[in-house]
Amino acid sequence: MQRLNSVSPDTAEGKAKTLLDGVQAKLGITPNIMKTMANSPAVLDAYLKFSGSLGSGVLTAQNREQIALNVGEFNQCGYCLAAHSTIGKSLGLTEEEIQSNRSGTGSDEKTNALMNFSRKIVEKRGFVSDQDIQEFRDAGYGDAEITEVVANVALNIFTNYFNHLAQTEVDFPEVKPLADQPATACATEGEGAACCH
Numbered sequence: 001m002q003r004l005n006s007v008s009p010d011t012a013e014g015k016a017k018t019l020l021d022g023v024q025a026k027l028g029i030t031p032n033i034m035k036t037m038a039n040s041p042a043v044l045d046a047y048l049k050f051s052g053s054l055g056s057g058v059l060t061a062q063n064r065e066q067i068a069l070n071v072g073e074f075n076q077c078g079y080c081l082a083a084h085s086t087i088g089k090s091l092g093l094t095e096e097e098i099q100s101n102r103s104g105t106g107s108d109e110k111t112n113a114l115m116n117f118s119r120k121i122v123e124k125r126g127f128v129s130d131q132d133i134q135e136f137r138d139a140g141y142g143d144a145e146i147t148e149v150v151a152n153v154a155l156n157i158f159t160n161y162f163n164h165l166a167q168t169e170v171d172f173p174e175v176k177p178l179a180d181q182p183a184t185a186c187a188t189e190g191e192g193a194a195c196c197h
Contacts, residue, residue, distance in 0.1 A: 004166040007038035015041035019048065032171045033079060033163060050155055057148045062091050066101040066111065067118045067152045073102040073178060074122050077160035082172035102178055113139030114149070121153045 009020040009030055016038040024030045037044040054064065065088040072080035081102065088098050097107050104119040106112035117136040120128050136146065162168070 002032075002036070002167050002169045004036050004039055004168075006032055006035040006169070008035070012038060015045070019044050023048070031083065032169050033083070033159065036166050036168050037162070047155075047158070050151075054148065054151055054155065057151075058144045059148045059152065062088070062093060063111075063114060064152055065091055065093065066097075066106070066114065067149065068156050069098060069101040070104055070115050070118050071122055071153055071156040072160060074104070074119060075157065075160040075164075076177065077163050078174065078177075079163040079168045079170050079172075080156065080160055081175050082170050085175050086172045099178070110139050113141070117141075117146075118149050118153055121150060122157070126150070 007016055007020065009017065009024060012020050019041055020030055020034065020038055023034050034044060034047075037047055055061070059067075065084050068080060068084040069088060072084060085098050088101075089095075093101070100107055101111075101115060104115050106115045113136055117128075117132065120132050124132075133146065136149075
Protein backbone atom coordinates (compact mmCIF):
# COMPACT_ATOMS: atom_id res chain seq x y z
CA MET A 1 0.00 0.00 0.00
CA GLN A 2 1.27 3.44 -0.91
CA ARG A 3 2.71 5.25 2.12
CA LEU A 4 2.48 8.86 0.91
CA ASN A 5 -0.61 10.59 -0.41
CA SER A 6 -1.05 10.94 -4.14
CA VAL A 7 -2.13 14.48 -5.00
CA SER A 8 -4.98 14.52 -7.49
CA PRO A 9 -4.58 17.11 -10.25
CA ASP A 10 -8.32 17.76 -9.91
CA THR A 11 -8.02 18.91 -6.30
CA ALA A 12 -4.46 20.25 -6.30
CA GLU A 13 -3.96 23.94 -5.66
CA GLY A 14 -1.32 26.56 -6.31
CA LYS A 15 2.08 25.47 -7.58
CA ALA A 16 1.22 21.76 -7.27
CA LYS A 17 -1.75 22.26 -9.61
CA THR A 18 0.34 24.25 -12.10
CA LEU A 19 3.07 21.60 -12.16
CA LEU A 20 0.71 18.63 -12.45
CA ASP A 21 -1.26 20.34 -15.23
CA GLY A 22 2.04 20.93 -17.03
CA VAL A 23 2.97 17.25 -16.73
CA GLN A 24 -0.44 16.21 -18.10
CA ALA A 25 -0.13 18.65 -21.01
CA LYS A 26 3.36 17.44 -21.91
CA LEU A 27 2.99 13.68 -21.39
CA GLY A 28 -0.73 13.13 -21.85
CA ILE A 29 -0.73 11.36 -18.47
CA THR A 30 0.17 12.28 -14.91
CA PRO A 31 2.25 9.40 -13.48
CA ASN A 32 1.74 8.43 -9.84
CA ILE A 33 5.35 9.26 -8.99
CA MET A 34 4.71 12.89 -9.94
CA LYS A 35 1.38 13.00 -8.13
CA THR A 36 3.20 11.74 -5.04
CA MET A 37 6.10 14.17 -5.42
CA ALA A 38 3.48 16.95 -5.60
CA ASN A 39 3.09 16.67 -1.81
CA SER A 40 6.04 19.07 -1.98
CA PRO A 41 5.79 21.26 -5.08
CA ALA A 42 9.46 22.14 -4.50
CA VAL A 43 10.43 18.49 -4.95
CA LEU A 44 8.29 17.97 -8.05
CA ASP A 45 9.60 21.21 -9.54
CA ALA A 46 13.20 20.21 -8.83
CA TYR A 47 12.68 16.77 -10.37
CA LEU A 48 11.04 18.18 -13.50
CA LYS A 49 13.75 20.81 -13.95
CA PHE A 50 16.61 18.34 -13.40
CA SER A 51 15.09 15.80 -15.78
CA GLY A 52 14.21 18.49 -18.33
CA SER A 53 17.70 19.98 -18.27
CA LEU A 54 19.31 16.60 -18.86
CA GLY A 55 17.00 16.16 -21.84
CA SER A 56 18.93 18.90 -23.64
CA GLY A 57 22.33 17.31 -23.02
CA VAL A 58 24.60 15.26 -25.25
CA LEU A 59 23.27 11.86 -24.19
CA THR A 60 20.37 10.67 -26.32
CA ALA A 61 16.89 9.96 -24.94
CA GLN A 62 17.62 6.25 -25.44
CA ASN A 63 20.89 6.57 -23.52
CA ARG A 64 19.07 8.23 -20.61
CA GLU A 65 16.47 5.46 -20.53
CA GLN A 66 19.20 2.83 -20.68
CA ILE A 67 20.89 4.39 -17.65
CA ALA A 68 17.51 4.51 -15.87
CA LEU A 69 16.92 0.81 -16.55
CA ASN A 70 20.44 -0.07 -15.41
CA VAL A 71 20.22 1.92 -12.17
CA GLY A 72 16.61 0.90 -11.52
CA GLU A 73 17.50 -2.77 -11.74
CA PHE A 74 20.52 -2.37 -9.49
CA ASN A 75 18.34 -0.60 -6.91
CA GLN A 76 15.43 -2.97 -7.59
CA CYS A 77 12.85 -0.24 -8.07
CA GLY A 78 9.74 -1.84 -9.58
CA TYR A 79 8.08 1.48 -10.34
CA CYS A 80 11.07 2.87 -12.23
CA LEU A 81 11.63 -0.37 -14.13
CA ALA A 82 7.98 -0.41 -15.23
CA ALA A 83 8.05 3.26 -16.24
CA HIS A 84 11.39 3.18 -18.05
CA SER A 85 10.64 -0.11 -19.82
CA THR A 86 7.50 1.53 -21.22
CA ILE A 87 9.30 4.75 -22.14
CA GLY A 88 12.25 2.83 -23.58
CA LYS A 89 9.94 0.86 -25.86
CA SER A 90 8.32 4.10 -27.04
CA LEU A 91 11.81 5.36 -27.97
CA GLY A 92 12.62 2.25 -30.01
CA LEU A 93 14.42 0.02 -27.53
CA THR A 94 13.66 -3.64 -28.15
CA GLU A 95 12.63 -6.04 -25.39
CA GLU A 96 16.07 -7.66 -25.70
CA GLU A 97 17.84 -4.31 -25.32
CA ILE A 98 15.73 -3.44 -22.27
CA GLN A 99 16.59 -6.75 -20.63
CA SER A 100 20.25 -6.29 -21.52
CA ASN A 101 20.32 -2.74 -20.12
CA ARG A 102 18.67 -3.92 -16.91
CA SER A 103 21.46 -6.51 -16.61
CA GLY A 104 24.06 -3.76 -16.98
CA THR A 105 25.10 -4.55 -20.55
CA GLY A 106 24.45 -3.18 -24.02
CA SER A 107 23.84 -4.60 -27.48
CA ASP A 108 26.97 -2.95 -28.94
CA GLU A 109 30.38 -1.94 -27.60
CA LYS A 110 29.54 1.73 -27.06
CA THR A 111 26.28 1.04 -25.21
CA ASN A 112 27.99 -1.71 -23.25
CA ALA A 113 30.59 0.83 -22.09
CA LEU A 114 27.80 3.22 -21.07
CA MET A 115 26.05 0.50 -19.06
CA ASN A 116 29.29 -0.66 -17.48
CA PHE A 117 30.34 2.86 -16.48
CA SER A 118 26.96 3.87 -15.07
CA ARG A 119 26.76 0.62 -13.09
CA LYS A 120 30.25 1.19 -11.67
CA ILE A 121 29.24 4.68 -10.51
CA VAL A 122 26.36 3.16 -8.54
CA GLU A 123 28.30 0.17 -7.22
CA LYS A 124 31.30 2.27 -6.18
CA ARG A 125 29.20 5.25 -4.98
CA GLY A 126 31.05 7.51 -7.38
CA PHE A 127 34.54 6.32 -6.39
CA VAL A 128 35.37 5.02 -9.86
CA SER A 129 39.00 4.39 -10.75
CA ASP A 130 41.16 6.16 -13.32
CA GLN A 131 40.95 2.94 -15.34
CA ASP A 132 37.12 3.01 -15.24
CA ILE A 133 37.15 6.54 -16.65
CA GLN A 134 39.79 5.70 -19.26
CA GLU A 135 37.83 2.67 -20.46
CA PHE A 136 34.78 4.89 -20.88
CA ARG A 137 36.85 7.45 -22.81
CA ASP A 138 38.31 4.68 -24.97
CA ALA A 139 34.74 3.75 -26.00
CA GLY A 140 34.33 7.22 -27.52
CA TYR A 141 32.93 9.28 -24.68
CA GLY A 142 34.23 12.61 -23.41
CA ASP A 143 33.92 14.86 -20.40
CA ALA A 144 30.40 16.01 -21.33
CA GLU A 145 29.13 12.43 -21.40
CA ILE A 146 30.95 11.55 -18.17
CA THR A 147 29.36 14.54 -16.45
CA GLU A 148 25.89 13.68 -17.74
CA VAL A 149 26.16 10.00 -16.80
CA VAL A 150 26.85 11.03 -13.19
CA ALA A 151 23.85 13.40 -13.28
CA ASN A 152 21.53 10.79 -14.79
CA VAL A 153 22.65 8.18 -12.25
CA ALA A 154 21.94 10.66 -9.43
CA LEU A 155 18.51 11.52 -10.83
CA ASN A 156 17.59 7.85 -11.01
CA ILE A 157 18.88 7.07 -7.53
CA PHE A 158 16.60 9.85 -6.28
CA THR A 159 13.52 8.41 -8.02
CA ASN A 160 14.42 4.85 -6.96
CA TYR A 161 14.76 5.83 -3.31
CA PHE A 162 11.66 8.01 -3.44
CA ASN A 163 9.61 5.09 -4.75
CA HIS A 164 11.10 2.70 -2.20
CA LEU A 165 10.05 5.02 0.61
CA ALA A 166 6.64 5.98 -0.80
CA GLN A 167 5.87 2.53 -2.19
CA THR A 168 4.40 4.38 -5.14
CA GLU A 169 1.55 2.51 -6.79
CA VAL A 170 2.75 1.27 -10.18
CA ASP A 171 0.67 2.76 -12.99
CA PHE A 172 2.71 1.36 -15.90
CA PRO A 173 2.77 -2.25 -17.13
CA GLU A 174 4.73 -4.06 -14.43
CA VAL A 175 7.92 -5.98 -15.20
CA LYS A 176 9.28 -9.04 -13.48
CA PRO A 177 12.62 -8.94 -11.67
CA LEU A 178 15.51 -10.49 -13.54
CA ALA A 179 16.06 -14.13 -12.60
CA ASP A 180 19.62 -13.56 -11.42
CA GLN A 181 18.68 -10.51 -9.34
CA PRO A 182 15.58 -11.26 -7.29
CA ALA A 183 13.96 -8.17 -5.80
CA THR A 184 14.92 -8.64 -2.18
CA ALA A 185 16.92 -5.51 -1.49
CA CYS A 186 14.12 -3.37 -0.16
CA ALA A 187 12.50 -4.57 2.99
CA THR A 188 8.85 -3.59 2.95
CA GLU A 189 5.77 -4.86 4.66
CA GLY A 190 2.70 -6.29 2.97
CA GLU A 191 2.03 -7.58 -0.48
CA GLY A 192 2.43 -5.52 -3.64
CA ALA A 193 5.11 -3.14 -2.38
CA ALA A 194 5.94 -1.10 -5.48
CA CYS A 195 9.70 -1.23 -5.14
CA CYS A 196 9.85 -5.00 -4.89
CA HIS A 197 8.01 -6.24 -7.98
